[in-house]
Amino acid sequence: MKILSTLLLTAALGGVGMGGWQIAQPPADATAPPTVTLPAGVYNWRPSGDWLSNGRPVSPPLIRRAYDAPLEIMAYHVTRGAYAECLNAGACPDTDTDLSRAELPMVGVSFLDAEAYAAWLSDATGATWRLPSDEEWQRAAAERFVDDAVLGGDWETYDPGKWLTDSYARNIENRDGWVHPVQPAGAYGVNSRGLHDLAGNVWEWTSTCQTAGEIADDGTMEVTRERCFVRVVAGQHRAMVLEFVRDAKSGGCGAGVPPDYLGFRLVRES
Amino acid sequence: MISRRAALLGVAGMAAAPLLAKAAKAESAPDMSMAAAADVSHLPRIRHELVAPPFVHAHEQVATGGPRVVEFTMDIIEKEMQVADDAWVQAMTFNGSVPGPMMVVHEGDYLELTLRNPHTNMLEHNIDFHAATGALGGGALTKVMPGEQTILRFKATRPGVFVYHCAPGGAMIPWHVVSGMSGAVMILPRDGLKDHQGNPVRYDRVAYIGENDFYIPRDDSGRYIRYPDAVSGYSDMMDKMNTLTPTHVVFNGAVGALTGDRALKATVGEKVLFIHAQANRDSRPHLIGGHGDLVWEAGKFNNPPARDFETWFIRGGSAGAALYEFLQPGVYAYVNHNLIEAVNLGATAHVVVEGDWNNDLMEQVMAPTAYGSF
Numbered sequence: 155m156k157i158l159s160t161l162l163l164t165a166a167l168g169g170v171g172m173g174g175w176q177i178a179q180p181p182a183d184a185t186a187p188p189t190v191t192l193p194a195g196v197y198n199w200r201p202s203g204d205w206l207s208n209g210r211p212v213s214p215p216l217i218r219r220a221y222d223a224p225l226e227i228m229a230y231h232v233t234r235g236a237y238a239e240c241l242n243a244g245a246c247p248d249t250d251t252d253l254s255r256a257e258l259p260m261v262g263v264s265f266l267d268a269e270a271y272a273a274w275l276s277d278a279t280g281a282t283w284r285l286p287s288d289e290e291w292q293r294a295a296a297e298r299f300v301d302d303a304v305l306g307g308d309w310e311t312y313d314p315g316k317w318l319t320d321s322y323a324r325n326i327e328n329r330d331g332w333v334h335p336v337q338p339a340g341a342y343g344v345n346s347r348g349l350h351d352l353a354g355n356v357w358e359w360t361s362t363c364q365t366a367g368e369i370a371d372d373g374t375m376e377v378t379r380e381r382c383f384v385r386v387v388a389g390q391h392r393a394m395v396l397e398f399v400r401d402a403k404s405g406g407c408g409a410g411v412p413p414d415y416l417g418f419r420l421v422r423e424s
Numbered sequence: 425m426i427s428r429r430a431a432l433l434g435v436a437g438m439a440a441a442p443l444l445a446k447a448a449k450a451e452s453a454p455d456m457s458m459a460a461a462a463d464v465s466h467l468p469r470i471r472h473e474l475v476a477p478p479f480v481h482a483h484e485q486v487a488t489g490g491p492r493v494v495e496f497t498m499d500i501i502e503k504e505m506q507v508a509d510d511a512w513v514q515a516m517t518f519n520g521s522v523p524g525p526m527m528v529v530h531e532g533d534y535l536e537l538t539l540r541n542p543h544t545n546m547l548e549h550n551i552d553f554h555a556a557t558g559a560l561g562g563g564a565l566t567k568v569m570p571g572e573q574t575i576l577r578f579k580a581t582r583p584g585v586f587v588y589h590c591a592p593g594g595a596m597i598p599w600h601v602v603s604g605m606s607g608a609v610m611i612l613p614r615d616g617l618k619d620h621q622g623n624p625v626r627y628d629r630v631a632y633i634g635e636n637d638f639y640i641p642r643d644d645s646g647r648y649i650r651y652p653d654a655v656s657g658y659s660d661m662m663d664k665m666n667t668l669t670p671t672h673v674v675f676n677g678a679v680g681a682l683t684g685d686r687a688l689k690a691t692v693g694e695k696v697l698f699i700h701a702q703a704n705r706d707s708r709p710h711l712i713g714g715h716g717d718l719v720w721e722a723g724k725f726n727n728p729p730a731r732d733f734e735t736w737f738i739r740g741g742s743a744g745a746a747l748y749e750f751l752q753p754g755v756y757a758y759v760n761h762n763l764i765e766a767v768n769l770g771a772t773a774h775v776v777v778e779g780d781w782n783n784d785l786m787e788q789v790m791a792p793t794a795y796g797s798f
């Protein structure tokens with residue numbers, strides 16, 4: 155995947171500049187990426203996956219979670235400059251992404267590429283870096299998480315057509331017709347936890363596998379099937395993408411709009 | 425994190441994680457069984473075992489009795505298949521064959537398919553029936569991960585031959601289809617096929633021809649690359665697919681699949697219904713030495729058939745039907761009459777016809793002899 159011409163990019167940036175977006179400084183050194191640490195605390199979590207209740211498809215409940223450990227996560231996406239260091243070290247696959255603009259977020263990466271980067275960064279820093287789980291991403295994304303449960307509706311009268319149109323409407327919410335060029339770090343602003351560029355046009359790989367499960371009448375949730383060949387990518391909506399896919403058009407958004415670009419940020423284990 | 429199998433949410437090392445059981449119901453996805461509420465319990469049921477193409481399971485041409493629920497079961501099988509002497513593809517198949525087996529019902533029947541994706545597969549699949557109405561042809565309701573199965577029922581409302589194919593989303597769609605995941609259904613009018621004047625017509629045999637275009641990458645020395653599994657070949661095949669130039673165009677999944685020992689057979693006086701399905705790319709069937717007596721070019725039986733075609737057109741993503749009564753014995757070639765595709769890329773089948781020669785239709789008046797000798 156190649157970035158568009160400088161001219162286009164400049165025009166787009168001019169546009170966002172007038173919109174009042176803050177362009178932050180991109181991280182300079184790959185081995186010292188800025189992170190934010192979320193304190194232990196309470197947050198909401200909407201599990202991913204296909205769930206059945208009494209044999210019928212249902213959205214999973216919104217679950218209130220209280221986590222007793224802090225979470226340290228990169229403030230920005232991994233940049234092309236950072237990825238290039240891993241590539242030059244022979245530890246990351248060449249993805250055909252144009253790396254000439256080091257400050258741009260790395261995109262066009264598969265789950266496997268992101269894993270390779272995490273392994274290299276862990277070696278290079280002596281810390282343990284890994285992809286966040288879908289739940290950790292939601293915790294960090296906070297108000298930027300776009301809830302994708304099928305909304306409302308009367309259980310007795312709901313029908314598949316409405317389910318499909320509602321899902322589609324949610325999928326295309328806030329998406330315009332064009333895939334805009336990848337923006338420099340900071341272009342999509344910062345959330346209440348200090349993370350930049352969440353839910354912009356770069357979707358983020360998570361470590362969470364595609365799952366299916368059952369919800370019992372008492373609310374107990376049991377994962378019955380898990381496929382780690384497919385992972386959740388998070389952004390303006392969640393999508394299931396095969397681990398080797400680099401171009402989001404290949405994602406599993408069905409008839410909806412697929413993720414624009416695939417990138418990632420990492421969690422540092424304490 | 426959700427831990428695998430039998431792990432209960434909320435006890436995986438969390439300080440407190442009360443489950444909101446009520447939220448599950450309040451924000452439920454549709455209850456399809458209640459929304460659809462189609463009561464088919466009063467209808468008789470019949471179950472057909474599927475047979476591999478070019479053959480079709482036994483069926484009535486004229487329905488006896490009222491509508492039924494017609495049950496089928498298909499396993500999706502990912503496996504390597506040989507396409508030519510020197511070329512293999514990591515195929516994705518409905519029921520192990522390319523094309524997938526044909527399912528035959530009558531207008532007004534309900535087609536009920538159990539679609540199974542064994543855990544030995546790697547990929548998610550589904551099925552989009554062009555004959556069905558709603559939910560992306562059933563594709564939105566039939567996504568099955570490896571290790572899952574599902575049942576879809578749809579009402580056969582439009583008589584004709586129709587393509588079905590896998591359509592799991594995004595670039596997976598063309599990839600799965602050109603890896604072999606397509607087939608056809610036939611929905612017969614309850615009182616059978618009619619000719620251009622509305623008189624009943626019957627066929628003695630069905631020849632179910634599925635045409636597939638394959639895009640098999642080559643290595644630097646020009647040899648076709650053989651991949652250990654479908655996923656390893658994905659990006660190479662994507663590049664090849666995007667050229668829109670197939671390496672192989674074949675009937676029944678392989679060069680020569682319907683020639684030689686495997687040629688179709690008929691006898692003089694028999695009427696053969698050729699059903700031609702192409703899920704991805706245009707084709708132009710032609711029976712060399714024969715014709716299409718009655719041709720439903722777009723494959724839909726509510727339209728009167730056209731007559732006496734030399735070549736007919738199959739739009740990519742559709743199936744068509746042509747009835748032909750063989751009038752002479754011999755060998756016929758059934759081809760895609762882009763002859764490069766027929767001869768060089770593989771789109772040729774043979775029909776071996778037994779019977780007595782009719783000199784009135786054709787006679788060799790003088791065998792070839794020396795130029796100027798008469």
Ligand SMILES: [Cu+2]
Nearest residue numbers: 549590600605
């Ligand atoms: Cu498939």
